[in-house]
Structures are given as structure tokens and as C-alpha cells.
Amino acid sequence: MxxxxxxxxxxxxxxxxxxxxxxxxxxxxxxxxxxxxxxxxxxxxxxxxxxxxxxxxxxxxxxxxxxxxxxxxxxxxxxxxxxxxxxxxxxxxxxxxxxxxxxxxxxxxxxxxxxxxxxxxxxxxxxxxxxxxxxxxxxxxxxxxxxxxxxxxxxxxxxxxTSADPETNQRKTGTFRVVGLIRGDQGGGHQFVLGGGLRVNLPGTSRWKWTEIHDVLDYEAHMVGTLIRESASDAWSISDDTHIQRQPPLL
Known part of the structure; x- marks a missing residue:
């Protein structure tokens, strides 16, 4: 030992x-x-x-x-x-x-x-x-x-x-630090800005409403799951099982 x-x-x-x-x-x-x-x-x-x-x-x-x-x-x-x-x-x-x-x-x-x-x-x-x-x-x-x-x-x-693996171009699975938040309209359209400036469109479902995510920058927050897009020219979105982990500030 x-x-x-x-x-x-x-x-x-x-x-x-x-x-x-x-x-x-x-x-x-x-x-x-x-x-x-x-x-x-x-x-x-x-x-x-x-x-x-x-x-x-x-x-x-x-x-x-x-x-x-x-x-x-x-x-x-x-x-x-x-x-x-x-x-x-x-x-x-x-x-x-x-x-x-x-x-x-x-x-x-x-x-x-x-x-x-x-x-x-x-x-x-x-x-x-x-x-x-x-x-x-x-x-x-x-x-x-x-x-x-x-x-x-x-x-x-x-x-x-970067490689020839489609995972790099159309799918990214992992843990991504949330460094910014862009508000959409009342119908949704909010975006997270992840480390490296990567922007991700959020779905309009209940757990991604503004009332649920507006305070995300008050924490050390990470998006955990899979980012997806149809092609390299499309915007990133998220898979259904993607979620946010919030870590309270260390005292």
C-alpha cells in the first residue's frame, strides 16, 4: 500500500x-x-x-x-x-x-x-x-x-x-465543456457554445427550455452525449440521450 x-x-x-x-x-x-x-x-x-x-x-x-x-x-x-x-x-x-x-x-x-x-x-x-x-x-x-x-x-x-473516421465529421461523442449560451425566441432555438467555439442547436423539448438552462454558466457545466449533423455544412444538434452535468463551484 x-x-x-x-x-x-x-x-x-x-x-x-x-x-x-x-x-x-x-x-x-x-x-x-x-x-x-x-x-x-x-x-x-x-x-x-x-x-x-x-x-x-x-x-x-x-x-x-x-x-x-x-x-x-x-x-x-x-x-x-x-x-x-x-x-x-x-x-x-x-x-x-x-x-x-x-x-x-x-x-x-x-x-x-x-x-x-x-x-x-x-x-x-x-x-x-x-x-x-x-x-x-x-x-x-x-x-x-x-x-x-x-x-x-x-x-x-x-x-x-481529425481522421477519415465519420465520427469526426458527423458525430462526436464525449464530454464537452459549456462556455457560452445564446438565447433564441419563446419557441426555442437556444444554442450552447462549447469549448473551442463549437455551437450546438438545442431542441425545443421541455428539458431544454430557457427556464431549465438559463443558469448553466453559473456552474462548471458539461454537455455529455453525442453531437450529430447530416453533413459538414450543417449545424450541430444533439442526440436524445445527451444531457447536462452541473458541477457546483469548488469552495
């Missing part, structure tokens, strides 16, 4: 604010707890899937940072040591960096290829997608930190995942 009181313990850090610090009360969290932080939850769960053998289920809120500590997990080989787990994470960051480079180079092609055809490590691509979802509307960061190293994780933008 890792000692979470050790300032030199190897861990992944996810700041909740642009100016983060670790001062303040330490609070141990479970997977259910971090679901209240949708972008961070997406990143942490993707990280646990990427490194199942070297991450303890111990997730900690310390000040304005979410920390995931590194140690051999229950699924790790019996002879794995803490040093082995640390070295595995260093190698994993190298893999993430290489995969990020492959994705960026593909986005620069005149005709990008499907990502599965250009990335060497598919599971690294999934984690990079999750990290990219946190870069909407603010400067997002994440890092691997220990007594001997502080290594930033590569953070791509959603646009760099």
Missing part, C-alpha cells in the same frame, strides 16, 4: 483549476465520487485502463488537485516492486508522447487516415482522447510526478484527432 502522506510518492496529478496547489485537506475518493467531475473522471478512468497493473484504486483530492498514486495493483505480477511500477509509468509517458506525435502528423495530412491505421498503441490513443477533452475552454494540464521527475503528459486538442 502506497503512503499517500509521502510528498515524494509517485503519482499522476490532474489540476482542477489553472492555478493549482496541493495545500488543503486530503480527501480519499472512489470512482463514484469523481463522476461529479466529468472531465477529470474521464481522464482518470482512461488512465486506470491504460495502466491497470501499476495504479492503486486510491484517488485523492488534495487542495485543487486530483492525485492517482502509483504502486503495484492487485492485478500486477507477484514480483512487481514499487520501483518497477515507477519505471512502467515513465515508459508509459514515452508511449503517450510517441502516440501524440503520430496523431498530430496524421492531422497534418491533406487526407488524414483513420487513427487505427496510424497509431502504434491503440490504448494510448484512448487516454489521449480523454486528456484532449479537458482542453476545452481553459488551459488543462496533467503530469507524472515523483521525487526524481516531473513529466507533463501530452495534451492534444480535439481538432488534432
Amino acid at each position: 502506497i503512503n499517500t502522506n509521502d510528498a515524494d510518492a509517485t503519482r499522476f496529478e490532474f489540476p482542477l483549476t489553472e492555478k493549482s496547489n496541493r495545500t488543503g485537506q486530503r480527501l480519499l475518493l472512489g470512482k463514484a465520487d469523481i463522476k461529479e467531475l466529468p472531465v477529470i473522471a474521464k481522464c482518470v478512468l482512461a488512465l486506470l485502463e491504460f495502466l491497470p497493473n501499476v495504479l492503486e484504486p486510491t484517488i485523492s483530492l488534495e487542495g485543487s488537485c486530483i492525485l492517482v498514486y502509483v504502486a503495484p495493483s492487485l492485478s500486477a505480477p507477484a514480483n512487481m516492486t514499487a520501483n518497477d511500477a515507477h519505471a512502467t509509468c515513465i515508459d508509459a509517458v514515452d508511449t503517450l508522447t510517441m502516440t501524440a506525435t503520430e496523431i498530430m502528423h496524421n492531422s497534418e495530412r491533406a487526407k488524414p487516415l483513420p487513427l487505427n491505421a496510424v497509431v502504434t498503441h491503440k490504448n494510448a490513443s484512448s487516454l489521449l482522447r480523454a486528456l484532449a477533452s479537458g482542453d476545452e475552454g481553459r488551459q488543462f494540464s496533467a503530469k507524472l510526478k515523483s521525487f526524481c521527475a516531473e513529466i507533463p503528459l501530452p495534451i492534444l486538442t480535439p481538432a488534432e484527432f
